Amino acid sequence: MALTVTAEELDALAKHIADVNEQTQGTLRQVxxxxxxxxxxxxxxxATAFGNLMTRFHEDATKVQEALMAIAEQISSSADVYARNEEEQQQSMTGITGRLSG
Known part of the structure; x- marks a missing residue:
């Protein structure tokens, strides 16, 4: 099964992940x-046991936040690389077409 994606779709996905992360962080701040x-x-x-549980919860939530941001950054970086590769391929094809036509 082939996966078809554009740089714009990857960029939108990265932004969506960052938005979801921000919404989640807002909810966690409220809690x-x-x-x-x-x-x-x-x-x-x-109360002490619950406090310890909340400390662990916050530590785990921080790890999730860091993971989400890393994923968003990696997807955004992939979108940039994808766009550059597409541009290079387009330029290459234009050059080949020009040589064949000339």
């Missing part, structure tokens, strides 16, 4: 704010 508000009034072992 963090709510948890911080509750943490001020919650005491005891359960």
């Amino acid at each position: 963090g704010s709510t948890v911080d508000t509750l943490a001020g009034t919650w005491k005891g072992n359960a």
Whole structure:
């Protein structure tokens, strides 16, 4: 099965991934704010356990954010390379056509 894609589609995908990442980070900030508000009034072992869980959650969320941004950057870079290759191929074909016609 062949995959057909354009540089513009790759660029749009990279931007979409970055947008989804930003939306996710906004949601995580809201959750963090709510948890911080509750943490001020919650005491005891359960609060400590939950705090530890939230710390791990934030660490994992940071890893996901970094991975999403790396993916978006790699796709964007691929789009640039793809566009350059397409341009080079077009120029090459134009040159060949010119030589054959002349």
